[in-house]
Amino acid sequence: MADHLTRITTALAVGIVAVIAAVISYRHAYELVRTHGETGLTARLVPFTVDGLIWAASMVILDASRRKQGVPALAKWSLAVGIVATIGANVAHGLNHGPTGALVSAWPALALVGSFELLMMLTRNATSSAGTLGQPDPAEPASTESEPDCTKVEQTPKQAVLADYVASLNGPGKPLSQRALADRHGIDRRRVKQIISTVEHTS
Template identity: 60%
Template sequence: MVILNASRRQQPASPFPKWSLAVGIVATVGANVAHGATHGVIGAIVSAWPALALVGSFELLMTLTRTAASHIQDEERIEPAQPRTEVERTPEQAVLDEYRASLNGPGRPLSQRYLVEKYGIDRRECSPQVSVLFACASQVR
């Protein structure tokens, strides 16, 4: 799993997981062959088959992972990066967004006075949407 994770992150796996995997494979195949050896060469081969099939399956999975990762890298190289443009917000929209975010956060919501001073808006000239939001919030408290 460590080797698979490293492959997905496109990083080299450290030697320890590789050695652990190799020792586990050799020990499993060796134990299976020793158990099947009492039935001759055919018995040893049949006994070794499940462990070898598991190793082959794991290697096929790693091949698929590496191939998928290389295709993603190729697509990233081919497609030019699109510049991200942010839509400019009006000061009223910024006040609304920040106030709504403060409702979900810890502590008390931000005050209308603080927000309009921060964004340089006259409280009397706030959009109706901002005024209604603050009026509703003050009634709820």
């Protein structure tokens, strides 16, 4: 219960930080795009393409992780380009106020990327935990369902030969020959003769 509550509160905290950082980062990128020649709908949509690229690449990486497959190179490059673009846009927005202004302006983008990756990490961990449920613990003893098979007493060569020979006597065809029994059980024909002679004497 405590672990579940911790995960929920952590996800909420990270989600809130991500939303706040996304709003501020979008505003910085929007103002930067507008001051560099774009207006109207274009200026409003361009910032979404940056953060949307980060989202899409992260989802592909998350899907590959859940499927236990290799991460596509395009997803890695797209994530890296998106991070550089969003941080660069925020830094450029604050450059008019000097190095300190650039750092302050870049912080929301860094917080957004960090929060988003933390959310992905939480999702991956939750998926991994769910995947391990129901799997046997290596430290626990194996199931006893297969124990009856393990406790079966193996037949000796003599018993095996006798069983096959008696079964062939009761079958529709001819009884198995000494050669066939010897080949089947890998023993000498003389030994087979001695074994089946006990049956012939008692029949």
